[in-house]
Amino acid sequence: xxxxxxxxxxxxxxxxxxxxxxxxxxxxxxxxxxxxxxxxxxxxxxxxxxxxxxxxxxxxxxxxxxxx
Numbered sequence: 001x002x003x004x005x006x007x008x009x010x011x012x013x014x015x016x017x018x019x020x021x022x023x024x025x026x027x028x029x030x031x032x033x034x035x036x037x038x039x040x041x042x043x044x045x046x047x048x049x050x051x052x053x054x055x056x057x058x059x060x061x062x063x064x065x066x067x068x
Contacts, residue, residue, distance in 0.1 A: 002026050 002022035006015045023029060039047075 002028075 002019065002025070004015060004019050004022060006012075
């Protein structure tokens with residue numbers, strides 16, 4: 001868990017923003033969102049396969065635009 005030092009001279013809002021940034025860098029927010037709902041392994045594979053197809057289409061589309 002990320003931690004920060006809170007100064008008396010610094011406003012609370014700044015410290016809170018710094019803590020949120022540290023949590024985001026550590027990946028806590030992303031992991032929390034992923035754990036909110038259980039996704040079956042078959043669904044995960046299906047989503048990953050669709051994403052791979054999208055990526056390949058995008059790269060092939062971008063490559064064809066480069067030759068124009």
